[in-house]
Amino acid sequence: MSPNSNLLYLDPDKLLEATPGEVLEAAARGHLGLDHRFLHALLDRPEESLRAVLAFAERDHIDDKVDLDSDLISLFRYWNAREGIPFLIRYVKEDPESVPDEAIEALVQFGEAALEPLLDLYKELDESESGEVAFILASLGIRDERIRNILLDRHNHDPDDAGLLLEIYDGRETPPLSNEEEFDIWASYSERASVPTELLDEDERAALLDHPVASVRATAASSFFNRDVSAAQLKKLLNLAKHDESPAVRARAWEALTNSTEETQVVEAMLAALRNPETTVEELGGLLVGLAPEADRIEVRAAITNLYGRPEGRAKALEAMWRSLHPSFRDYFPKHLDDADLEIRRGAVWGVGYHAIKSELDRLRKFFDDEDLRGDALFAYALALPTEISHGRMKGLLARIEKDARGLSELDETLVKAALDERLMLAGKEPFFMQQED
Numbered sequence: 001m002s003p004n005s006n007l008l009y010l011d012p013d014k015l016l017e018a019t020p021g022e023v024l025e026a027a028a029r030g031h032l033g034l035d036h037r038f039l040h041a042l043l044d045r046p047e048e049s050l051r052a053v054l055a056f057a058e059r060d061h062i063d064d065k066v067d068l069d070s071d072l073i074s075l076f077r078y079w080n081a082r083e084g085i086p087f088l089i090r091y092v093k094e095d096p097e098s099v100p101d102e103a104i105e106a107l108v109q110f111g112e113a114a115l116e117p118l119l120d121l122y123k124e125l126d127e128s129e130s131g132e133v134a135f136i137l138a139s140l141g142i143r144d145e146r147i148r149n150i151l152l153d154r155h156n157h158d159p160d161d162a163g164l165l166l167e168i169y170d171g172r173e174t175p176p177l178s179n180e181e182e183f184d185i186w187a188s189y190s191e192r193a194s195v196p197t198e199l200l201d202e203d204e205r206a207a208l209l210d211h212p213v214a215s216v217r218a219t220a221a222s223s224f225f226n227r228d229v230s231a232a233q234l235k236k237l238l239n240l241a242k243h244d245e246s247p248a249v250r251a252r253a254w255e256a257l258t259n260s261t262e263e264t265q266v267v268e269a270m271l272a273a274l275r276n277p278e279t280t281v282e283e284l285g286g287l288l289v290g291l292a293p294e295a296d297r298i299e300v301r302a303a304i305t306n307l308y309g310r311p312e313g314r315a316k317a318l319e320a321m322w323r324s325l326h327p328s329f330r331d332y333f334p335k336h337l338d339d340a341d342l343e344i345r346r347g348a349v350w351g352v353g354y355h356a357i358k359s360e361l362d363r364l365r366k367f368f369d370d371e372d373l374r375g376d377a378l379f380a381y382a383l384a385l386p387t388e389i390s391h392g393r394m395k396g397l398l399a400r401i402e403k404d405a406r407g408l409s410e411l412d413e414t415l416v417k418a419a420l421d422e423r424l425m426l427a428g429k430e431p432f433f434m435q436q437e438d
Contacts, residue, residue, distance in 0.1 A: 011213050012192075015041035020052035028056075030065035030200050031208075033193030036186065042075065043185075050081055057087040065199040070102060077106045078185045082113045089117045092133065096125055099132040108139050109183075119146055127157050138165040197223035202233070209236050214246035221252035226259065234260055242269055251286025258290040258323075267294065274303055281307070285316025295324035308332065318347030322354045330355045337363050346376055353380025353419075361385065368405050375415050378405060382419035389427040394420050 010018050010026045015037055018026075023041045026032045042049040053075055061067070069091060076084030088107055092099050107114045115137075122133045134154055137147045151169055154162040195216055197205050200223075208220035221240060224233060234257070241253035254273070260266045270291050273279050279287065284307055294300050304324070308317035318336065321329035333351030336344050337360065349367060352360045361384060367377030382401055387393050401416050402408045408416060421431035 009212060012037050012216070013213065016044065020045065020049040021055065024052060024056045024068065027071075028061070028064040028066055028068055030196050030204070033195050034066075034071065035189050035193035036191045038193075039185065039189055043078065046079060049075075050079060050083065054083055054087075057084070066196060070100065073102050073106050074185050074188060077102075077109060077183050080109065082110055085110055085114050085117055088114075089121055092136075093121060093124070096121075096129045096132055099136075104132070104136055104139070105183075107136050108141075111140055112142060115140060115142055115144065122150060127154070131158070131161060134165055135168075138169040141171075194219045202230075206233055206236060209240060214244075214249050217244065218246065218249045218252045221249060221256050224256040225252075227256075228259055229256070234263070234266070238266060238269060241273075247280045247282040250283045254283070254287040254290035256290070258293060261291065261293050267291075270294075271299075274299065281310060281313045285313050285320075288320040289316060289323060292320045292323035295320075295326040301326065301328060304329075315341060315343035315347055318344060318351060322347060322351035325354060327355075330357065333357065334360050334363075342372055346373060349373060349376045349380045353383035356384045358384060358386055365404060375412070378408075378412055379415050379419040381405075382416045383423055389423060389429065391424070391429070391432045394424070394432045 010022065010032060012032055012035075015023050015032075018041070020042055023032070023038065027034060027038060032038055042053070053072055056068075057072055072084070072087060073091070075081075076088070085107070088103055088110075091103055092107075107118065118133060118137055118140075122130055122137065125133060131154075134150055138151060140147070147169060148166075151162055151165045154165070192215075195208065197208070197219055200208075205220050205223045208216055211217050211220065217240065221237060224237060229237065237253045237256050241250050241257060244250050244253065254270065257266050257270070261270065270287060273283070273287055274291065284303070288300070288304050288307060291297075291300050291303075295304070301324075304317050304320045307313040308321070310317075318332065321332055329351070333348045333355065334357060336348035337352070339345050339348065349364065351357075352364060361381065364377050364381045364384065367373045368381075370377070378401065381404070382397070385397060385400070387397055397420060398413075398416060402413075405412065417433035421434050424431055
């Protein structure tokens, strides 16, 4: 199917108005979130959707922004569609030594229908790369001398593994992936997901600012947050902030203009909205985050403090406070580290970090075990740990944080390095880790 610019404007709440093929193409291009609405658009018309999925699976995916392979596998499993076996075989063949569980489970589910294609694939592979396929064959629950012979032949190559596979084949050992629960495709998807704007280029994200659905416009506006925007992008964002019918879109657009407050037209529009008594709390939250660099203005600080006093606006007020770096807000953060509201706690964590409140380091460390706030806490901890701010201290500080956090994942380490570089830049120095990577 050739790219069609109209796919950009699919309404995620009205996907049944598009063909299944259009839905798949839009998802692959990163113009749809993968959620229950996406599933309904396919599962509610199975015959038409199966044809579209099979056609989609056959085409070249080199230019896709989003890899839908795992989604196709889930759809074939849900429909128990044997027509998907050729796709699964090709999928396994691409990387036969590292086959995801969902592909293995799908082929095992198809049982007898998958036997011949799997045997043919096994013959094509070297013995050193065929272990996963042998495992799938052993797990099919089919008594076939060809499978037994394969497993016996593997004994010389890896006797321990071959022995386990023979036990699985003979039914003396339960396959590790054996699961008696019915496959639940819905559990793998959220009810509503945003467009993955992080995968889109600037032109695509800018085009989404004109999307007919407010939630998509808001997501698109958010994608420009903390970025330098072009004159054309600034014009679009400012127009959204001033005139969009949705308070959420206006809020996200104001936030996206936070790096442009030196532009007279931007800051004047922001202050006009701030002084407008009709501005909603939702819009005001985004507006004040956008105005955070202007916190030296008395009216901006007063507005942030007033918003803080409203429970429904407190999380955004705390965000505006820590982003402003204004010392007058320093004492607001510690008292909210145990707040019942997750986003308020998050704002408090970041505030402790950016204001380097060393008395709260022990409380920050407790968040290392909180799956919702671990990343936030690591970043804040790296900002707040007492140390001389110099390039020579950075590696030692990274090691200290790794020890205190009882290890860092790759993502954790990236966050901590970014925080340490941020700390250097706040002190007027060049980043350290960013230079190393360059």
